[in-house]
Amino acid sequence: MSxxxxxxxxxxxxxxxxxxxxxxxxxxxxKKHGLKLIPHFKTGQSKAIGKWAKEYGITEITVSSIKMxxxxxxxxxENIHIAFPFNPxxxxxxxxxxxxxxxxxxxxxxxxxxxxxxxxxxxxxxxxEIDAGYGRTGVEATDFGxxxxxxxxxxxxxxxxxxxxxxxxxxxxxxKDISKIYEETRLALNMLKTKYSSExxxxxxxxxxxPGCSTMDDFGDIDEVGPGNxxxxxxxxxxxxxxxxxxxxxxxxxxVVDIKKDKKTILVHAGGVHLAKDVLMESDGSKNFGEIVxxxxxxxxxxxxxxxxxxxxxxxxxxxxxxxxxxKIKVGDLLGILPVHSCMTxxxxxxxxxxxxxxxxxxxxxx
Amino acid sequence: MSxxxxxxxxxxxxxxxxxxxxxxxxxxxxKKHGLKLIPHFKTGQSKAIGKWAKEYGITEITVSSIKMxxxxxxxxxENIHIAFPFNPxxxxxxxxxxxxxxxxxxxxxxxxxxxxxxxxxxxxxxxxEIDAGYGRTGVEATDFGxxxxxxxxxxxxxxxxxxxxxxxxxxxxxxKDISKIYEETRLALNMLKTKYSSExxxxxxxxxxxPGCSTMDDFGDIDEVGPGNxxxxxxxxxxxxxxxxxxxxxxxxxxVVDIKKDKKTILVHAGGVHLAKDVLMESDGSKNFGEIVxxxxxxxxxxxxxxxxxxxxxxxxxxxxxxxxxxKIKVGDLLGILPVHSCMTxxxxxxxxxxxxxxxxxxxxxx
Numbered sequence: 001m002s003x004x005x006x007x008x009x010x011x012x013x014x015x016x017x018x019x020x021x022x023x024x025x026x027x028x029x030x031k032k033h034g035l036k037l038i039p040h041f042k043t044g045q046s047k048a049i050g051k052w053a054k055e056y057g058i059t060e061i062t063v064s065s066i067k068m069x070x071x072x073x074x075x076x077x078e079n080i081h082i083a084f085p086f087n088p089x090x091x092x093x094x095x096x097x098x099x100x101x102x103x104x105x106x107x108x109x110x111x112x113x114x115x116x117x118x119x120x121x122x123x124x125x126x127x128x129e130i131d132a133g134y135g136r137t138g139v140e141a142t143d144f145g146x147x148x149x150x151x152x153x154x155x156x157x158x159x160x161x162x163x164x165x166x167x168x169x170x171x172x173x174x175x176k177d178i179s180k181i182y183e184e185t186r187l188a189l190n191m192l193k194t195k196y197s198s199e200x201x202x203x204x205x206x207x208x209x210x211p212g213c214s215t216m217d218d219f220g221d222i223d224e225v226g227p228g229n230x231x232x233x234x235x236x237x238x239x240x241x242x243x244x245x246x247x248x249x250x251x252x253x254x255x256v257v258d259i260k261k262d263k264k265t266i267l268v269h270a271g272g273v274h275l276a277k278d279v280l281m282e283s284d285g286s287k288n289f290g291e292i293v294x295x296x297x298x299x300x301x302x303x304x305x306x307x308x309x310x311x312x313x314x315x316x317x318x319x320x321x322x323x324x325x326x327x328k329i330k331v332g333d334l335l336g337i338l339p340v341h342s343c344m345t346x347x348x349x350x351x352x353x354x355x356x357x358x359x360x361x362x363x364x365x366x367x
Numbered sequence: 368m369s370x371x372x373x374x375x376x377x378x379x380x381x382x383x384x385x386x387x388x389x390x391x392x393x394x395x396x397x398k399k400h401g402l403k404l405i406p407h408f409k410t411g412q413s414k415a416i417g418k419w420a421k422e423y424g425i426t427e428i429t430v431s432s433i434k435m436x437x438x439x440x441x442x443x444x445e446n447i448h449i450a451f452p453f454n455p456x457x458x459x460x461x462x463x464x465x466x467x468x469x470x471x472x473x474x475x476x477x478x479x480x481x482x483x484x485x486x487x488x489x490x491x492x493x494x495x496e497i498d499a500g501y502g503r504t505g506v507e508a509t510d511f512g513x514x515x516x517x518x519x520x521x522x523x524x525x526x527x528x529x530x531x532x533x534x535x536x537x538x539x540x541x542x543k544d545i546s547k548i549y550e551e552t553r554l555a556l557n558m559l560k561t562k563y564s565s566e567x568x569x570x571x572x573x574x575x576x577x578p579g580c581s582t583m584d585d586f587g588d589i590d591e592v593g594p595g596n597x598x599x600x601x602x603x604x605x606x607x608x609x610x611x612x613x614x615x616x617x618x619x620x621x622x623v624v625d626i627k628k629d630k631k632t633i634l635v636h637a638g639g640v641h642l643a644k645d646v647l648m649e650s651d652g653s654k655n656f657g658e659i660v661x662x663x664x665x666x667x668x669x670x671x672x673x674x675x676x677x678x679x680x681x682x683x684x685x686x687x688x689x690x691x692x693x694x695k696i697k698v699g700d701l702l703g704i705l706p707v708h709s710c711m712t713x714x715x716x717x718x719x720x721x722x723x724x725x726x727x728x729x730x731x732x733x734x
Contacts, residue, residue, distance in 0.1 A: 008456040009434060042681060064682045065636070067376060084682055085624040087636055088699040089375040108625050108634075111698040137625065137634050137683055257452040258475050258504065267475075267504050269432070269454055273714045277644040314409060314710055315431045315451055316504055331478040332455040343681055347640045348715075 002297040003357040004253075007334055010274045011253045012349035014360055015299050019044075019231060019249040020052050026213065026230050027056035033219045038062050038081065040208060040228025043343045045363040046352070047075055049231065062208065062226045066090045066097070071363040073101045082106065083166065083208060083226065085129060085137055088115040098122060104163060108138055109146065113153035113160060120159035127166040127206065130192065132185055138167070141188040144195075151196075164204035164223070165192050169212055178240065182212045186220040193221060214242035232342035235291050236280060250352065251293055251300050251336035252345060254317060256329055264326060270309070270317035270337055276344035277312065286310055292319060293336035294328070299355050300336045309337060369664040370724040371620075374701055377641045378620045379716035381727055382666050386411075386598060386616040387419055393580065393597050394423035400586045405429050405448065407575060407595025410710040412730040413719070414442055416598065429575065429593045433457045433464070438730040440468045449473065450533065450575060450593065452496060452504055455482040465489060471530060475505055476513065480520035480527060487526035494533040494573065497559065499552055505534070508555040511562075518563075531571035531590070532559050536579055545607065549579045553587040560588060581609035599709035602658050603647060617719065618660055618667050618703035619712060621684060623696055631693060637676070637684035637704055643711035644679065653677055659686060660703035661695070666722050667703040676704060 003013070023039075030037035039053060040062040050061065050072065060079040063069045069080045070093070080101060085108040086094075097103055104125040107113055116124075128150055131138035139146045154160035169185045189205040197203055207213070208226035214237070219225070232250045233243040254270035270290075280288040289309040293300040305322035312318070319325075319335070329335065339345035346352070351365035359365070370380070390406075397404035406420060407429040417428065417439065427446040430436045436447045437460070447468060452475040453461075464470055471492040474480050483491075495517055498505035506513045521527035536552045556572040564570055574580070575593035581604070586592070599617045600610040621637035637657075647655040656676040660667035672689035679685070686692075686702070696702065706712035713719070718732035726732070 008460065009432070009454070065376070084636065085634060087376070087622045087624050089622050089701075093375065109698060112624070115699065137685075255454045255456050257454050257479070267452060269451065272643065272645075272711055276639065277711070278639075314714070318504075331476060332482065334456075344639055344644070347681070 001357070003353055003355055004295060004297065004334065006353065006357055007253050009255065010270050010349075011353050012346065012351065013251050013253050013295075013300070013336065014352035014354055015249050015251075016052070016354055018247060019049065022230050022233065022247060022249060023053050023056045023058070026227065027058065029213070030225055031057075035219055035222065036060075036224045038206070038224055038226045039231060040064070040083065040226050041072065042068065043228040043346060044231050045071070045346065046361050047072070048360045050075060050077075062228070066093050068363055069103055070097060073097055078102060079104055081127070081226070083129075083168065085109075086112050086116070086126075088112050091116060091119045094124070095119070095121060098124060106166060107150050110149040110153055113150045116160055117153055117157050120157075123159045123161055125161045125163040126154070127163050130165050130167045130188060132167045132169040132181070132188075141192065162200055162203065164200075164206065165189055166206045166208065166226075168208040178211050178215055182216045185212070186218075186222060189222055190220055210237060211240055211242045229343055232346070234339045234342035234345075235288075236278070236340055239280060245291070245302050245338065248338050248342070250342050250346065251295075251338050252290070252349070253295060253334045253353075254337055256331055256333045256335055259326070259329065259331060261326060264321050264323075265310075266319040266321045266325070266329060266335070268309075268317045268319060268335055268337075269315060271312045271315040273314055274345070274348055275309070275312060275317070275337065275339055276341060276348050278339075278341035278344055280340055282308075286320070288340065289317065290337040290339055292321075292325060293338055295334050295336045368724070370720055370722055371662060371664065371701065373720065373724055374620050376622065377637050377716075378720050379713065379718065380618050380620050380662075380666070380703065381719035381721055382616050383419070383721055385614060386416065389597055389600065389614060389616060390420050390423045390425070393594065394425065396580070397592055398424075402586055402589065403427075403591040405573070405591055405593045406598060407431070407450065407593050408439065409435065410595040410713060411598050412438070412713065413728050414439070415727045417442060417444075429595070433460050435730055436470055437464060440464055445469060446471055448494070448593070450496075450535065452476075453479050453483070453493075455479050458483060458486045461491070462486070462488060465491060473533060474517050477516040477520055480517045483527055484520055484524050487524075490526045490528055492528045492530040493521070494530050497532050497534045497555060499534045499536040499548075499555075508559065529567055529570065531567075531573065532556055533573045533575065533593075535575040545578050545582055549583045552579070553585075553589060556589055557587055577604060578607055578609045596710055599713070601706045601709035601712075602655075603645070603707055606647060612658070612669050612705065615705050615709070617709050617713065618662075618705050619657070619716070620662060620701045620720075621704055623698055623700045623702055626693070626696065626698060628693055631688050632677075633686040633688045633692070633696060633702070635676075635684045635686060635702055635704075636682060638679045638682040640681055641712070641715055642676070642679060642684070642704065642706055643708060643715050645706075645708035645711055647707055649675075653687070655707065656684065657704040657706055659688075659692060660705055662701050662703045
């Protein structure tokens with residue numbers, strides 16, 4: 001019996017073969033360039049996907065909150081890195097987790113280094129996060145004042161162990177010239193490594209964005225990569241050239257509840273609570289909240305003529321449908337939607353159905 | 368001990384007094400105009416809030432999915448209306464729920480009426496949803512062909528009982544002239560009532576949007592109102608004039624992890640997975656993902672100088688901070704954020720902390 005017969009309401013599908021292929025390709029690329037791959041699990045948030053990842057030699061992971069770190073504790077990881085400026089209100093939870101798990105954190109200012117110094121009873125490794133230039137978070141690469149304040153604080157006791165520098169070049173999602181951003185990132189990390197490696201000979205540098213890791217072929221002397229989205233990819237990544245649409249490993253199965261042939265629209269049960277509200281702009285100025293694929297017993301196929309979700313509200317999605325789609329689909333069918341931002345869609349849906357009809361866990365899944 | 372001491376990570380706060388005041392005001396207004404108030408619980412998704420609502424005479428509720436209906440079954444409601452075009456894949460679940468609960472549904476086409484007719488073993492009331500003019504969903508008010516096809520299908524058996532017409536004037540969120548939209552909505556419903564009341568003397572008409580229900584004072588011969596957002600309101604509603612900012616009943620408590628005084632920005636742990644990605648535009652073209660309030664032991668206060676979340680990613684929020692805020696706040700503090708769209712924020716957070724430190728349930732809460 002097909003997985004399709006299990007679905008009556010919006011359900012996030014995962015194609016294990018595509019997901020494994022993405023993991024394998026990135027693992028091969030990392031190996032080829034002598035990089036350690038420490039994937040960011042904020043995308044999948046899944047122990048089952050973690051198990052697949054281990055088969056490709058992955059031993060450490062990255063997460064974006066202490067809550068997520070907790071989910072992956074006791075699951076066989078050599079280290080879990082929390083790639084978010086450490087929140088001093090969570091020191092107690094951190095100490096609890098580090099009793100039986102190796103966890104590393106990220107610092108961007110002296111204040112938090114000081115709080116940790118005062119409270120920590122056992123040692124913990126930390127990265128200094130460097131602002132990749134788009135001003136989201138991190139210390140500017142040339143702000144040696146702040147970098148040295150953090151390092152001095154750490155040296156006051158033996159609890160904070162400096163591991164290296166981390167950059168998430170998140171603006172690679174928005175700008176067209178990924179190679180230029182990457183060149184800057186690589187140079188910044190190289191400069192910092194050169195400057196601090198005499199004092200910290202073991203320091204490592206890590207970058208953490210999917211577009212760069214997917215498309216670049218010169219990583220200079222960078223030691224580690226921590227991309228996240230690549231495990232699923234999505235239509236944003238396809239548009240900027242990180243992947244093909246056929247590399248996208250998740251699709252939302254959405255029930256068709258109404259069709260307006262005159263307006264060429266299809267109403268599906270798939271709204272902001274399922275897809276999230278990330279959006280791409282079409283060349284004609286219309287919005288795109290996800291692209292339509294045709295579901296079948298083995299997964300999905302990408303139709304020749306493109307149809308996409310042109311508007312969403314909390315539970316509604318309206319598809320601007322091609323003639324091909326309108327001819328094929330009727331009320332009561334299921335359609336697949338490739339997400340604009342798979343990390344956010346996965347976080348909304350909180351579980352996955354595999355193509356062999358089994359539930360795959362998510363950090364907050366109900367199945 | 369203050370509720371604040373319980374918070375170490377992003378937490379959605381609810382001010383029960385404000386929420387009750389919103390419920391009471393809407394209940395009073397409905398009473399004054401002879402309207403039955405059947406609030407849309409997609410906003411709060413909470414049995415505890417349902418209990419408060421009952422104290423103001425509310426006996427029936429609206430929901431937006433069968434999953435949500437299920438959550439509120441066996442909780443003392445005289446009827447639960449699913450205000451979403453019925454999904455024929457869910458007939459079995461519907462029949463299961465209607466064994467012990469009174470549930471009504473919404474139809475927009477003949478196909479689903481036919482599927483239901485074939486399968487239903489007990490009777491169920493339905494509304495025909497009318498497109499309020501913004502083309503999201505529903506039958507156009509003058510599309511008598513479709514209306515009559517649905518009614519004819521229903522008459523073929525005794526299982527589908529026509530209850531009336533429902534309009535959700537969702538475009539009242541986007542357009543400036545709420546009163547004009549309301550006038551059109553009222554006229555459309557009046558026309559349909561006049562046309563069909565000789566055959567269906569008990570038919571009712573219902574409207575379901577917060578801006579209209581909050582601001583209008585002439586409801587004509589409309590019988591029922593089903594607003595949802597009013598129970599919390601948010602800064603979108605404040606901007607279009609449905610409420611004051613002091614009427615907003617929920618705020619996200621967000622830990623401050625970094626401050627860049629030179630850039631006047633504050634980094635908080637509050638991203639798209641907490642607030643959702645709904646956005647308002649500022650007059651200078653910048654984006655606003657939520658407005659800052661100052662938390663205290665009794666709840667929150669709105670500062671004189673406005674600060675707002677100018678950008679978000681999955682877990683990060685960057686606040687464009689006023690001088691007043693920069694002087695007051697340090698790393699390790701908590702800030703409050705009034706959401707742009709409270710329904711979506713509540714759906715992301717899936718639980719609430721009351722100001723007396725108790726967890727309030729949400730349909731998918733973990734507490």
